[in-house]
Amino acid sequence: MLIVQKYGGTSMGSVERIQNVARRVAKWHAAGHQVVVVPSAMSGETNRLLGLAKEISPQPDLRELDMLAATGEQASSALLAIALMRQGVAARSYAGWQVPVRTDSAYTKARILSIDDTRIRADLESGRVVIVTGFQGIDDEGHITTLGRGGSDTSAVAVAAAMGADECLIFTDVDGVYTTDPRVVPEARRMNVISFEEMLEMASLGSKVLQIRSVEFAGKYQVPLRVLSSLTDPLIPVDEEMHSGTLITFEEDQKMETAVVSGIAFSRDEAKVTLRNVPDTPGVAYSILGPVAAANIDVDMILQNISQQGMTDFSFTVNRNDFARTLELLKTQIGPAVGAGEVVSDDKVAKVSIVGIGMRSHVGVASLMFRTLAEEGINIQMISTSEIKTSVLINDKYMELAVRALHKAFELDQESVQAEA
Amino acid sequence: MLIVQKYGGTSMGSVERIQNVARRVAKWHAAGHQVVVVPSAMSGETNRLLGLAKEISPQPDLRELDMLAATGEQASSALLAIALMRQGVAARSYAGWQVPVRTDSAYTKARILSIDDTRIRADLESGRVVIVTGFQGIDDEGHITTLGRGGSDTSAVAVAAAMGADECLIFTDVDGVYTTDPRVVPEARRMNVISFEEMLEMASLGSKVLQIRSVEFAGKYQVPLRVLSSLTDPLIPVDEEMHSGTLITFEEDQKMETAVVSGIAFSRDEAKVTLRNVPDTPGVAYSILGPVAAANIDVDMILQNISQQGMTDFSFTVNRNDFARTLELLKTQIGPAVGAGEVVSDDKVAKVSIVGIGMRSHVGVASLMFRTLAEEGINIQMISTSEIKTSVLINDKYMELAVRALHKAFELDQESVQAEA
Incomplete structure (x- = not known):
């Protein structure tokens, strides 16, 4: 070979x-x-x-x-x-x-x-x-x-x-890729096989x-x-x-059908900013995010509240390294330009994600995630989903607790749940 | 420029x-x-x-x-x-x-x-x-x-x-090239100009x-x-x-005609070997030095005594690093092959050289060198000459003494003797 x-x-x-x-x-x-x-x-x-x-x-x-x-x-x-x-x-x-x-x-x-x-x-x-x-x-x-x-x-x-x-x-x-970081969850298990798509999500979410x-x-x-x-x-x-x-x-056939969630990824490199009281006109999202992208700042999660009396709150997350630049941009340029109210921010947030190729064909995965976090009293600030991943933004002091609870809830410490080559 | x-x-x-x-x-x-x-x-x-x-x-x-x-x-x-x-x-x-x-x-x-x-x-x-x-x-x-x-x-x-x-x-x-090593002769002077040929001799003789x-x-x-x-x-x-x-x-015209000797070079990296009682037949030098060259050993000075009753002594110097290999070669191969007597050796020797492009057109330079050494009671073991250099092999304990005496004898500490650009 x-x-x-x-x-x-x-x-x-x-x-x-x-x-x-x-x-x-x-x-x-x-x-x-x-x-x-x-x-x-x-x-x-x-x-x-x-x-x-x-x-x-x-x-x-x-x-x-x-x-x-x-x-x-x-x-x-x-x-x-x-x-x-x-x-x-x-x-x-x-x-x-x-x-x-x-x-x-x-x-x-x-x-x-x-x-x-x-x-x-x-x-x-x-x-x-x-x-x-x-x-x-x-x-x-x-x-x-x-x-x-x-x-x-x-x-x-x-x-x-x-x-x-x-x-x-x-x-x-x-010695391999784990269901999550063993320093946070001692029960984390090494996976024998993982799909590229899952690995991509795990890697981009902080499994280094x-x-x-x-x-x-x-x-x-x-x-x-x-x-x-x-x-x-x-x-x-x-x-x-x-x-x-x-x-x-x-x-794909190397993965057994039973694998729903393969791993838990998490990252503390997050910061959240919110523009309050933005007039909810067509194109407002672009008016806000266009200048951010132009400044070479990557935006991750985005949340636009339901409009009330023509006004909305607009939140998004950026890497913590870009936090100061983003705030500056919002306060001096974007906020005034779109006629928004105050800018509020939070850099004490973390993102926790469940990743699994099996999520494509399984319902109820996200709801188990939300229920698990609720049972631990952890408030979810933002949510984003893709075909094989669900991410939530939470207060970063709960990050380890969330990861451990989810690891247990999705039975990632159990060999039988995990696909084998 | x-x-x-x-x-x-x-x-x-x-x-x-x-x-x-x-x-x-x-x-x-x-x-x-x-x-x-x-x-x-x-x-x-x-x-x-x-x-x-x-x-x-x-x-x-x-x-x-x-x-x-x-x-x-x-x-x-x-x-x-x-x-x-x-x-x-x-x-x-x-x-x-x-x-x-x-x-x-x-x-x-x-x-x-x-x-x-x-x-x-x-x-x-x-x-x-x-x-x-x-x-x-x-x-x-x-x-x-x-x-x-x-x-x-x-x-x-x-x-x-x-x-x-x-x-x-x-x-x-x-800050330049000196008439000799200032650590040995504090009066050594920096030269403003030196010819390539002189520099070549100075460099090969140990001015690093x-x-x-x-x-x-x-x-x-x-x-x-x-x-x-x-x-x-x-x-x-x-x-x-x-x-x-x-x-x-x-x-060459950058050098004044008065510069006879430009510098004194010296080296302790020398060792001398002698084959005693070699039958003095045509080609004996090649019989001895051929195998040495074949072993990739550089020979520097060579001395073949005047033949007495068809027998001669043959001496040469090599770098001290090659001394052991050379001795081995002489004892086990070359000596027996040419029918020589014993091999004697000395690795406590040094080479001192006077270098100067003016030597070409000046007589008496070598004799001033030999007289100076004689006055200091230093015995000359071997001599080699080229157009712009005369080298002598001496006991290495006299090396510094010889260099100082020659530096003084050729007035290298005097600015007026030295050519200027």
């Missing part, structure tokens, strides 16, 4: 850990698989480099930041190649530009356009393990680009997609296991992704490792 | 120092010059990277070592670009492969074949300072290569040669100011080189800086 393996910064964090990665890769190679490895920079290295840049300039040039940051993966990739050869495995490392991994020119957040696998394939054919630096590529002008934080996940998936790999293994410091773009990419190109731990014994049998962790699959 | 400036690892050793380099470069840019900067890695970084590789493998693969080591200059170059932009100077950094700097494929000690200056020139025309990573290039197969220790000097000279720069300034932690290959390169392409300090105030006037340090020139 052709296997792409991605190792995160923690897995590459020291000489000893790099040697362990090499042992693991060597084991797969010895079992007859063709292996392409995509490593991150050694943990701390990217921050060290960007820290130097920040010491020099508060707003470093983005092209030069990418030149700088890309060195981290180049170094770790070369070290891994050296470690593999030390263990008797032929190996060769390539920087993104050498493959090449072609991207657009959006420095620090570039998108992969294409990957030429000629060189990688020739090396694989000759028996080598090929190491491709994560996180980076080259644009049309020959400048180095990087894909942004977590970009190595995307690099790995893109390589797997370009090569039609049988599976892309994401080795990280957790995989970079969201990599999941989108995997879904688009139907690359089977597996998240698994690099902290286990590197010499456990390949057959066993091949079934560990969590498989993120695009094949 | 088009000026290439090279900054060593010490000059780039911290955020503050990089900011100082940026100030210096900005000053030259503001004075209307086109500036290409070639920085080394931050001091300690190359050793840190190679140390990681050595921890993983005692003999790391050379291609991967170059992948690894090349990251040091890429990072420092990007940081310098950021520092320049912070000071309002448009700048852009390029890795060797981006220029491209084409080399052969001799990893860790590659030689530059050609430099394409199209990209650099376009940036200069548009008013940018261009930064080119020192120490590295790309081979025909698209692999990263490095030029070996001190290779950034060579990179700078090669860029200057390719672009026909008006001058190549090598900024380092000393410039990498020897960079001097050869500068001589070959007639690039005016200036060695000067990066530790002075970065904002001293350009006109003043342009005349500081030591100019290494290919124009």
